[in-house]
Amino acid sequence: MGGAAPRGEAPRFQRSLVGKESPLADDSASNGASRRRFLKLATCALGGGVGAAVAIPAIRYAITPIGEKTVSAADDPIDALPLEQVKPGAPPLQVTLVAPVQRDGWAAVKNVPLGAAWIRRDTGGTLTALSAVCPHLGCAVGFDGKQYVCPCHDSTFALDGAVQAGPSKRGLDPLPFEVVEGRLRIAWVRYRLGGPDREKA
Numbered sequence: 001m002g003g004a005a006p007r008g009e010a011p012r013f014q015r016s017l018v019g020k021e022s023p024l025a026d027d028s029a030s031n032g033a034s035r036r037r038f039l040k041l042a043t044c045a046l047g048g049g050v051g052a053a054v055a056i057p058a059i060r061y062a063i064t065p066i067g068e069k070t071v072s073a074a075d076d077p078i079d080a081l082p083l084e085q086v087k088p089g090a091p092p093l094q095v096t097l098v099a100p101v102q103r104d105g106w107a108a109v110k111n112v113p114l115g116a117a118w119i120r121r122d123t124g125g126t127l128t129a130l131s132a133v134c135p136h137l138g139c140a141v142g143f144d145g146k147q148y149v150c151p152c153h154d155s156t157f158a159l160d161g162a163v164q165a166g167p168s169k170r171g172l173d174p175l176p177f178e179v180v181e182g183r184l185r186i187a188w189v190r191y192r193l194g195g196p197d198r199e200k201a
Contacts, residue, residue, distance in 0.1 A: 077178050077185030080119070084182065086127065092120035092143055092159070094132060097188045114188040116140070117175050118148065120159060129175040129186050130161045136168040138193050148172060169196040 080095045099112045116132035118141070130148075132141050139152035147164065148157035155166025162171040176187040190201040 077176070077180075077187045078114075080117070080177075080184045080186045082182060083127075083179055083184050086119050086121050086184065088121045088125050089123040090121070091145065092118045092130075094118055094143070095186075097186055099188075115190070117186055117188075118143065118172070119184065119186075122159075127177070127179075127184075128160065129177045129184075130172040131175055131189070131191070133173070133190070133193075134168060135170050135173055135191065135193060135198075136166070141172065169194070170198060173198060 078097045078099060080097065081093070086093060094116055096116050097114045099114050101108055101110055101112075118130045118132055119127070120130075121127050133139075134141050134150040134152065134155060136150065136153055136155055139150050141148050141150050141157070143149070147159065148161070150156070150166065150168065153167050155168035156164045157168075157172050158164055160171075161174065163169075173189070173191045175189055178185050192199045192201050
């Protein structure tokens, strides 16, 4: 009838779509592929970042001690104070010796107090640095205005460190020092206690 399509044929507007893909289907497939590619790249990048974050500290942990000096005490001179603060003929000054960095294996600790020293210059300008550890049993030695005194067992020591009285079998232990650019640098040394001989601990 009139414009009716013969039986068995699809209408014209339907035939025009046969064999053609929808543009919306193309866009959807393209977006899906891009999304999968992005997720793949993001996963790889994230995995690589995590791997590096784990691997770098592990490598540093393994190789750090190689070629580095590992110390348990300060064997290098430690900056103590300006030399001008130590006046000739004045009473001795007590200073605390602090190691900037103390290493033990892979551990490192900063600003570690190691001990104390008594610093003095006589009227002739001669400088002495004495350990503030009593060589008897290791108590902290003070100064009473005339001599060094151990409060634990009453050992006394002269200004040059020589033992004067008490149970200590030797005088105060001297500490190595140097003067660099007007500053006094002292090396901390710990000695064995109790005996008359001066031996490093």
